């Protein structure tokens with residue numbers, strides 16, 4: 001589903017290479033986790049895939065179902081089925097959460113040449129999905145993420161994901177700042193979306209999220225590259241021994 005080949009990325013503003021040849025293939029129906037020390041390039045990878053400004057791809061490719069992502073506008077990537085849940089979800093004062101969700105859903109439908117969701121249908125679906133994530137009606141009416149707690153913001157990200165039904169979901173440290181209960185809610189939300197036609201790339205610092213979202217494959221990223229790939233046991237090894245041993249082995 002997602003295929004990244006020899007991806008090299010530098011900052012546009014300064015001559016700093018951040019990704020130095022990332023190779024990664026995520027198959028449909030699978031959950032891949034990326035772990036790695038701070039500053040290794042995990043967030044940069046998710047930003048580049050979603051089309052954020054400020055980065056320059058100097059080499060390599062990234063395709064979603066065979067389509068080159070790196071040449072698309074961010075909204076085209078979303079229409080193609082890519083979703084990024086942010087490490088730090090942004091507050092959008094003045095834009096109601098419902099309005100935001102409905103606009104996003106219908107923009108995506110339009111880009112795919114599908115009919116808009118009616119107001120009644122939208123309300124029904126959003127209420128159902130919000131309930132499963134313990135998001136109350138009041139949170140749906142408030143401006144997007146404005147004044148939400150860390151846990152509420154993350155749950156709201158998962159609600160967006162549930163509404164947009166993407167093919168490829170990237171979660172960048174969705175667990176950071178979550179208490180155990182919020183993490184369980186977020187993980188349950190993700191697990192409910194696991195499907196043979198959908199894949200996940202879960203970026204995390206800690207094993208604890210992976211206790212709830214069991215990955216099929218675990219990758220370790222260091223200094224702009226994937227340096228080791230294994231099964232869930234690799235995450236446990238990181239938890240026990242840290243990165244130092246793994247990295248000295250990998251070099």
Ligand code: ADP
Nearest residue numbers: 011018036037038039040041042043044045054
């Ligand atoms: P991770 O998510 O693995 O912690 P990041 O992708 O956030 O790593 O960062 C990788 C490296 O790139 C770090 O050294 C970081 O300081 C640098 N970096 C990323 N984006 C920028 C930016 N916009 N300006 C300056 N440095 C950046």
Ligand code: MG
Nearest residue numbers: 037038039043
């Ligand atoms: Mg970081």
Ligand code: MG
Nearest residue numbers: 042043087173
């Ligand atoms: Mg990061």
